[in-house]
Amino acid sequence: MIKHHVDILIDENSLAACVKQLGDNISTYYATLQKNSTHPLILIGLLRGSYMFMADLSRKITCPHTIDFMTASSYGSATMSSGDVKILKDLEEDIAGKHVLIIEDIIDSGNTLSKVTQILSLRQPASIEICTLLDKPARRETEVRAKWSGFTIEDQFVVGYGIDYAEHYRHLPYIGIVVPE
Numbered sequence: 001m002i003k004h005h006v007d008i009l010i011d012e013n014s015l016a017a018c019v020k021q022l023g024d025n026i027s028t029y030y031a032t033l034q035k036n037s038t039h040p041l042i043l044i045g046l047l048r049g050s051y052m053f054m055a056d057l058s059r060k061i062t063c064p065h066t067i068d069f070m071t072a073s074s075y076g077s078a079t080m081s082s083g084d085v086k087i088l089k090d091l092e093e094d095i096a097g098k099h100v101l102i103i104e105d106i107i108d109s110g111n112t113l114s115k116v117t118q119i120l121s122l123r124q125p126a127s128i129e130i131c132t133l134l135d136k137p138a139r140r141e142t143e144v145r146a147k148w149s150g151f152t153i154e155d156q157f158v159v160g161y162g163i164d165y166a167e168h169y170r171h172l173p174y175i176g177i178v179v180p181e
């Protein structure tokens, strides 16, 4: 790690308000879908970055749902996507016939989500959508569409609320920016 400090970009209250709003919008959407079909809803969190967002968001989604996790990693300890996305841990659950909502902390190059959606679409889900807390469109290498997105951010390296810098800072209750000194 280079010498740096962390400045707050999105504070705890703004995160909570955003998560509540996302939860309301997602609940309305799937409540309507579930009225006309029997397909269950499953939230899939991408480890490790999404763990905190997933925990908070699932508590704000009022329609019945189950949860599962998978690990797809491309960064290691680097700050640039390698583009080589590997599935390190697969789902426990079968997603055939289910409405799948992928929960992600950040879309940067888009490589992770593009690979994950590709893999999951082959398993006959009823639908697949993406909810991301943060979106950094300036860095996109592969097109990815998130139906729900919390904040669009500039091209800055962020940490906190699940997101790490060389495995540090995941526990911060806010989103911060790493500022080199």
Ligand SMILES: O=P(O)(O)OC[C@H]1O[C@H](OP(=O)(O)OP(=O)(O)O)[C@H](O)[C@@H]1O
Residues within 6 Å of the ligand: 046, 047, 048, 049, 050, 072, 073, 074, 075, 076, 081, 104, 105, 106, 107, 108, 109, 110, 111, 112, 113, 163, 164
């Ligand atoms: O759009 P991309 O350029 O693919 O980047 C986004 C992904 O990178 C980070 O995960 P990482 O692979 O570092 O693992 P982690 O979730 O365990 O921190 C982040 O949590 C996203 O999953």
Ligand SMILES: Nc1nc2[nH]cnc2c(=O)[nH]1
Residues within 6 Å of the ligand: 075, 106, 107, 108, 109, 156, 157, 158, 159, 163, 164, 165
């Ligand atoms: N910590 C961190 N990991 C990322 N992975 C993809 N984008 C980012 C980012 O801005 N910060």
Ligand SMILES: [Mg+2]
Residues within 6 Å of the ligand: 046, 047, 048, 049, 050
């Ligand atoms: Mg991740």
